[in-house]
Each structure stands twice: as structure tokens, then as C-alpha cells.
Amino acid sequence: MKIGKLKHRLYQKFFRRAGTQPALTPQSVREFKETVWQSPEAASRYSEAVSRISPGMQTELDVALGFARGRILDVGAGTGRFSSSLVRAGLPVTAIDLSADMLRLASASDHAPDCARASAFALPFADEQFDSVISFWLLLHFHEWPRILSEMLRVAKPEARVIFEMQNASNLEHACRITGDDRLVPKNLSGFQTFLKFEEVESVTTRLGAGIVWSRHYDLFSDNLIARATLGERYTGWLDEIQSALDDEDCRRFWIRFEAEHLPHLPEYLARKYLVVLGKENREPDHKQPAKGDEFPTHLVASTPAIARSMRLFLEAFAPACPQLSDLFKLECAKTL
Numbered sequence: 001m002k003i004g005k006l007k008h009r010l011y012q013k014f015f016r017r018a019g020t021q022p023a024l025t026p027q028s029v030r031e032f033k034e035t036v037w038q039s040p041e042a043a044s045r046y047s048e049a050v051s052r053i054s055p056g057m058q059t060e061l062d063v064a065l066g067f068a069r070g071r072i073l074d075v076g077a078g079t080g081r082f083s084s085s086l087v088r089a090g091l092p093v094t095a096i097d098l099s100a101d102m103l104r105l106a107s108a109s110d111h112a113p114d115c116a117r118a119s120a121f122a123l124p125f126a127d128e129q130f131d132s133v134i135s136f137w138l139l140l141h142f143h144e145w146p147r148i149l150s151e152m153l154r155v156a157k158p159e160a161r162v163i164f165e166m167q168n169a170s171n172l173e174h175a176c177r178i179t180g181d182d183r184l185v186p187k188n189l190s191g192f193q194t195f196l197k198f199e200e201v202e203s204v205t206t207r208l209g210a211g212i213v214w215s216r217h218y219d220l221f222s223d224n225l226i227a228r229a230t231l232g233e234r235y236t237g238w239l240d241e242i243q244s245a246l247d248d249e250d251c252r253r254f255w256i257r258f259e260a261e262h263l264p265h266l267p268e269y270l271a272r273k274y275l276v277v278l279g280k281e282n283r284e285p286d287h288k289q290p291a292k293g294d295e296f297p298t299h300l301v302a303s304t305p306a307i308a309r310s311m312r313l314f315l316e317a318f319a320p321a322c323p324q325l326s327d328l329f330k331l332e333c334a335k336t337l
């Protein structure tokens with residue numbers, strides 16, 4: 001059973017218990033999400049779901065590895081895919097999660113972090129303990145994400161970096177303009193997700209006393225809402241095709257480099273998400289930066305069928321929303337000469 005089906009089944013259970021459709025409030029969202037993640041099948045399903053590494057996932061990992069340093073806390077660590085990469089890089093990591101099953105999988109890794117079962121809303125640590133605090137794919141599940149961010153900042157040392165990602169509201173808004181309706185993301189408990197404009201995150205961050213020291217829009221292919229809106233019923237087949245092209249490692253590296261190089265100069269609505277690195281008190285830019293796939297040998301563009309196929313698929317989904325992509329496509333192909 002896929003994560004979506006699992007969510008739906010649990011939603012039915014919630015629905016029966018409440019006797020009526022539960023209202024979408026910060027409390028009901030939190031109760032529902034926390035129940036779903038602690039259900040018996042969630043950990044193994046999730047582990048399976050993240051086994052296929054997309055360019056977006058690789059970018060997140062590169063950013064965590066590029067910016068995290070010293071003693072690290074991973075909040076909502078899940079199966080520990082970020083924690084274990086950081087441990088493998090020689091860094092001491094503490095992973096917290098609400099789900100004991102998730103933590104069991106995280107502990108079983110060859111590069112296991114120290115694990116503790118805890119809520120992100122009440123971290124069981126004194127103030128200013130960690131040099132870096134990371135959290136991926138957690139904040140977007142909650143209305144009350146600023147409460148989690150506030151906890152992450154509380155346990156971070158003054159010099160610390162706090163790293164997370166958020167879903168891009170511009171991606172959703174533009175997609176809704178294409179389809180003419182706003183039903184791309186279900187407005188019920190099981191479909192609830194937070195989408196925010198970058199400025200909204202910036203203003204919450206400032207209110208919490210921190211500053212953004214680095215950010216990047218990214219992620220063209222993980223259920224990108226522009227692609228979904230443009231392609232309509234063809235979207236599912238398109239997604240299968242693009243995912244199979246992205247199983248090719250050179251193709252994945254090509255798109256990591258493409259996103260890092262081109263997305264900053266393209267309309268921000270194209271990106272599904274953005275990454276944010278906060279400085280608590282230290283707002284100096286870091287010298288260490290995430291890998292950009294710079295070393296990608298350009299001749300592979302021509303000789304890798306998966307890349308050529310993925311570029312055609314990319315244009316099919318995105319060029320109607322952003323005509324300048326066709327020129328970019330020609331530019332990328334010219335590099336292959």
C-alpha cells in the first residue's frame with residue numbers, strides 16, 4: 001500500500017471517530033499527521049518511498065552536507081536518510097522523531113545517529129546545544145510550522161545554522177492559474193500541506209530573531225504542480241517516464257546541475273520547493289557551499305539517451321508556462337557539440 005492510500009484509510013478512521021468530517025484546524029491537522037506517521041505500516045512504506053533518489057532529494061542532501069557542521073540535530077529524522085549521510089561524513093548527529101518504528105530503521109543503519117523519541121513541538125534539549133539543526137519534509141506538514149522552527153532555533157547555538165525546506169506557494173498559485181481552479185491540492189486533513197511564499201518564511205524567520213543566510217529554489221520533478229496543471233490527464237504517464245529517465249545517474253546529475261545553474265534566473269514559480277539556511281546570530285555567508293554538480297561532463301548530454309528524453313519531457317511540461325525554456329534547451333544542446 002502506498003503512503004497516499006494509507007493516509008486515506010486513516011482519514012476514514014478519523015472521520016468515523018469524529019462522527020462528521022473533521023474541521024481543518026491546526027490541532028486536527030497535527031493530530032491527524034502524528035497519527036498517520038505512527039501507524040504500523042508508515043515506516044516501511046516511507047523507507048520504500050524514499051529509496052528512489054530524485055534530483056530534488058539529492059539537492060537537499062547536498063545542502064545538508066554543505067552547510068551542517070559540528071554537533072547536529074535532525075528534527076523529524078524519519079528513517080535517518082539525512083542523519084546517516086552526515087554520520088558517514090564524520091559528524092555527530094542526534095536524530096529525533098515521534099515514531100518509534102522510524103527510529104528503529106534509523107538505528108539499524110551502518111552509520112546510525114543517536115536516536116531519541118520526541119516531539120518537534122517540544123524538543124527535549126536545553127537551549128543552545130547544537131551547532132546545526134536540520135529538518136526536511138516535516139515543517140510542510142503542519143499549520144503550526146513556526147512553532148517547530150522556534151524550537152529548532154531555541155536549541156541552536158548562537159553561531160548555529162538551521163536548515164530546512166518549504167513548498168513554494170508561487171508554484172501552486174501559477175498552476176492554479178493554468179487550470180483555472182484551485183483543486184490541485186486537496187483541502188482536507190489527509191491532503192493538508194503548507195505552501196508559502198518565500199517572503200512569508202522570511203518574515204516569520206525575522207520575527208523569530210534569525211536571518212536567512214542562503215536559499216535556493218529547486219525541484220522540477222517531485223510532483224511539480226506546473227507540470228501537473230499543464231499536462232492534465234497525461235501527467236501520471238509523464239511522471240512515470242521522467243522518473244525512469246531519472247533512474248539514470250548521469251541524467252540525475254545533469255538535472256541537479258541544471259536546477260542549480262538555471263533556476264535562479266528563471267521565474268520562481270517553476271520550482272516546487274525552496275531550501276533555506278538560517279543564521280541565528282551569525283549572518284556571515286558560509287564559505288562552504290553545496291555541490292552544484294559543476295563537474296558534470298557536458299559531452300554526456302549528447303551521448304546519454306536518458307538526458308535527451310528527459311529534456312523533451314521537461315519542455316513538454318514546462319515550456320507552455322515559461323516560453324524562454326525553449327532557448328535554454330537549445331543552449332544546453334549546444335553544449336554537447
Ligand SMILES: C[S@@+](CC[C@H](N)C(=O)[O-])C[C@H]1O[C@@H](n2cnc3c(N)ncnc32)[C@H](O)[C@@H]1O
Binds near residue numbers: 135
Ligand atoms: C516525511 S517524514 C520526513 C523524514 C525525514 N526528515 C526525511 O526527510 O526522510 C516526516 C517525519 O516526521 C515525523 N513526525 C511527524 N510529526 C512529528 C512530530 N510532531 N515530532 C517529531 N517528528 C514528527 C514522522 O514520524 C516522520 O518520520
